[in-house]
Amino acid sequence: MAPPRKQREKRKAVTNEVITKECTIHMHKKIHGIGFKQKAPRAIKEIRKFAEKMMGTPDVRVDTRLNKHIWSQGIRHVPHRLRVRLARKRNEDEDSTHRLYTLVTHVPCEDFKGKQTLNVDNE
Numbered sequence: 001m002a003p004p005r006k007q008r009e010k011r012k013a014v015t016n017e018v019i020t021k022e023c024t025i026h027m028h029k030k031i032h033g034i035g036f037k038q039k040a041p042r043a044i045k046e047i048r049k050f051a052e053k054m055m056g057t058p059d060v061r062v063d064t065r066l067n068k069h070i071w072s073q074g075i076r077h078v079p080h081r082l083r084v085r086l087a088r089k090r091n092e093d094e095d096s097t098h099r100l101y102t103l104v105t106h107v108p109c110e111d112f113k114g115k116q117t118l119n120v121d122n123e
Contacts, residue, residue, distance in 0.1 A: 015056075016099070016100070017088070018087075018088055018089060018090060018100075019055075019087075019088050019119065020085060020086065020087040020088070020119070020120040020121075021054065021055075021085070021086045021117055021118065021119055021120065022083065022084070022085050022086075022107060022117065022118045022120050023050075023054065023083070023084055023086060023117045024081055024082070024083050024084075024109075024112055024115050024117075025046075025047065025050055025081065025082045025083075025084060026080070026081055027043055027046065027078055027079060027080060027081060027082055028078075028080040028081070030042075030043070030046040030050075031043055031046065031078060036075070036076040037075060037076075039075060039076055039077075039078050040070055040071050040074070040075045040076075040078055041075075043070050043078045044062060044067065044070065047060075047062060047066070047070075047082070047084070047104060048060045048062065048104075051084075051086050051102045051104050052102070054086055055086050055088045055102040056088075057088060057098060057100045057101055057102045058098060059091070059096070059098045059100070059101035059102065060101070060102045060104060061101060061102065061103050061104065062104050063103065063104060063105040063106065065105065065106050066082075066084065066104060066105055066106035069082070069106050070082075081112045082106070083106070083107040083108075083109035083112065083115065084104050084105065084106060084107060085104070085105045085106075085107050085120065086102055086103075086104055087102065087103045087104075087105070088100055088101075088102050089101055089102075089103055
């Protein structure tokens with residue numbers, strides 16, 4: 001019998017580091033096959049899932065400008081790609097269970113060709 005495989009490492013703990021990244025999300029493939037009336041709401045859920053995966057914080061907040069951009073063409077026609085800025089910030093609310101949260105904001109972008117994920121300096 002073969003020896004048991006080694007278990008994969010558990011998810012690493014979220015660091016206390018405050019960091020900002022700029023990423024492109026390919027929304028078209030994330031909402032492929034979804035019915036028309038659920039496309040924009042599902043896009044918001046997919047953005048939350050993407051931000052949680054990238055930044056490691058379960059508390060994700062979507063900016064109103066990003067929300068308006070997703071809904072700008074209606075519920076059925078979500079933009080194919082989005083350029084977003086993910087900012088991991090400290091939570092000022094003492095009652096919150098999470099120390100950090102992620103703020104997702106829209107970055108206007110005409111052309112997505114050659115864009116990579118960038119670490120942005122915090123202003």
